[in-house]
Structures are given as C-alpha cells and as structure tokens.
Amino acid sequence: MSETGKKKSVVDRVVDGIVSGIISGEFQPGSKLPTEVELCRQYEAGRNSVREAIKKLEANGVVYIKRADGTFVSETYNQKLLDPMLYQVILKKNSWKDFVQLRAVIEIGTLNVILENDPDEEKIRNLYEIQEKMEAALNEKEPDPNRIMETDTEFHAGIAALSDNPQIVTITEYITRLTVPSRLEAICKVIKKGEVSHFAELHREILEVISKREKDKIVQTVTDHYVYWNGEKL
Template identity: 40%
Template sequence: MATESFLKEIGGKSIVEQIVDNVTNAIINGELKPGDKIPTENELCASMGVGRNSVREAIKILEAYGVLTIKRAEGTFVKQGFDSKMLYPVLYGIILQKDSANQIVELRKVIDVGILQLAMDKLDLDSLHKAEQAMKELEQKISAVNVDANAIFAADTAFHMVLVAITQNALLEGICYYVDQITKKSRLKAIEKFLEDKATEQFLFMHREMLRVLKEKDRTKINVVVENHYQYWEKVTG
C-alpha cells in the first residue's frame, strides 16, 4: 500500500498517540475497513516522520485494544468484527473516575432499559424458555438449604446475560459482561443485604417482574421495573 494521506500530524500529543489517533480516525472515516492491511512500518515511519519504535508501540496498543491483529509473514490488519478487548479503555475510564460506583449503577439502569426494549423485538419461544429456566435456577439458589451469596450472584448474572443474549447484540453482551465483573463486590454486598434483611422474596419478585414485562412486551413498565430492580444495589453503593 502506498503512503497514506490519512496520516496527518496532530499537535499536543506524543508521537505514539498521534499514530494511534491517525489509524483510529482512518478506520472511523472508512479509509481503512475491517480486514484491510494497514501500511507497513516503513510506510508509517515515512508518512509521519517518526521512528520505528514509536510505530511499533502504537501498533502494540491498538492490538491490545483489539483493533488490529498481527499475522506473521503477512502484516498487520484491521480486526474484523467485535472484540471485547475494545471495551477496556472505556471500562478503565469508568472504574477510575470519582464516584464511579454510583455512575455504574446509573449506567446499568440505562443499559437494562435498552436491553428490555431490544429483547422485546427479538423474543421468541426458545429464548423465552431460556429466560424462564434461568429464573428457576435463581429461585433454586435462593431457596437452597445452605444459601450462598456467591451462588446467587452467579445465577443472577446468568439470568441477566440470558436477557442480553436475546438482543443478539455482541456489543451489549461485551459491555454487560465487563460491568458484571467490575461490580461483583458491590453486587455481592447487595445480595448479602437481601439475605440479612430476609428479603429474598422481594429479590425474586424484582426478577420475576423483569421477566414478566419482557414476556408480555409491556414497554410502559420497563422504566419502573428497572428502577425498582436496583434499589438494594443503590443502597450499598450510596
């Protein structure tokens, strides 16, 4: 590939950041498409007037983010399809900012509203059966003789991931998976609070309501159900 016109210098940033930004912008603008081979190291060096080490560092960063993939003896290519690693920078930004716990709860609410809306459009008998089965498994964990908060958390996560899977949206699945991972500590605390307050029936009711709204495709109740669903989680993060 010839020297690329999309490689423009950007002031105020390190050389590595400039290279990362330029390749990223080229993908956003459609100058580089999924599956395309990017310019060689020599071409990037010549276009930017930078050293090979800077180019290699930028490529490593983009590979770590799941944007590029390196094929030995072939070159470096733009990734085809979604890679969950693409979410890392966003999630780190969420985790590290002030008051992140409360903001994550708010984020999850917004996501769940969208999930239910989209899931209603794509719901079929098979996916409904899977959601109902996930609900039964959650009920079993709650009613176990030796109630275990970790087991409940796992079943709760599985229930929500079944709902996400109904949307058939890989990006949503990736976001929810990582939100589940980074919120495990506070969600376990919320589950322990339910157990301490002997409010397990309320815990199950909130999940049944989410399932009922989905099954009946009652869009008017989505916001209320989602708002109620996270009331205990809000208490322990507030």
C-alpha cells in the same frame, strides 16, 4: 515540552488516526495497513512513533502482525479490545452508585431493543428456567449468596442475549465483572433482612415486561429492580 512528552503525543496521534480510519471505513477489517513509511508520511510521525503506535494497537487486539506480510486490521472480536476501557474504569475508582446508574441505563436500553424486535421464545423460556433456579437458591434454608449471584448474573446475561446484539452482550459482561463486589454485598443484605421473596419478585417483573411486551413499564420496572443495589431498601 520534553522529548518523552512529544513522543507520547505523536504515538497517541497515530493510534487515534488509525482507529479513526477503521471507524470511517478507510481501513477495513482484515485489510492490510499502509506500510510504515506511508504511515509516517500520513501522520507526520517518525518511524519509532509509528512502531510504538502499532505495538499499542496490537496489544489491544485492534491489529495483528504477519511477519514479512505486514500489519492487518483485526477482523474478529478480541476481548483485549475492551480491556483498556475496563482498566480505565477501575483506575478511576468510580463510586458503586455510578455503576448502578450505568447498568440501569444499559438495561433500560437493552429491554427497549428487545421489545422493538421479536424476542426469541426459546430464550425467554430459558430466562424463566434461570428465574426458577434463582428462586430455589433464595428459598434454601441457608441461602448461599454466591450461588444467588451466579443465577442473577446468568439472568441478566440472558436478557442481554435476547437483544441479539453482540455489543450489548459484551458491555453487559463487562459491567457484570465490575459490579460483583457491590452486588454480592447487596444480596447478603437481602438475605439478612429477609427480603428474598421481594428480590425474586423484582426479577419476575422484568420477565413479565418481556413476555407481555410492556414497553411502557420498562423504566419503572428497571428502577424498582435496582432498589436493593442502590441502597434504598437496605
């Protein structure tokens, strides 16, 4: 193996070791990492490899460096933490149907979480207001696909917010970013085919599941909801 290959392997091993230490609780958020010398000994790595690993973790928002004080585990959420995942998904050039399935799975899980808890009534009312905005946009003489997609994005973000789970909210935001092109294309086809009323009805059905706590209808309702996006109706 070349020196470059060895170096990369060691750097990744140090990165994985530190991340595993954070997950296991060995390194707590806000705590100071061991010194460079200690990390070299712990991961059987050279100083340059440890330095590269720390730079990588810093770039991804996992740790931050205080000059003269040391390296610390980030204690607050940083969007950079998920950026590598986003780029990895983009580079794999997944089929848009893969994203349909992924988003459906996440939404089914989110609705289950919402109904297992006691959803905030004010947030539910806010979802109905967003739904009204969407229907107004759909019923315009010449519907604007971008405006409809904005309200659709707001609608699904509102569902994620009902979970009161910041991780679900964040993942939903990322899936939304990745699926903009295919969702916009589906909305354009809905308008062209004159299916705007049914499109609005599918959103109302999700609201009914939430407001009536109809947990047994979650899977079918979400499956029906994606009928345009996965191309079954278009």
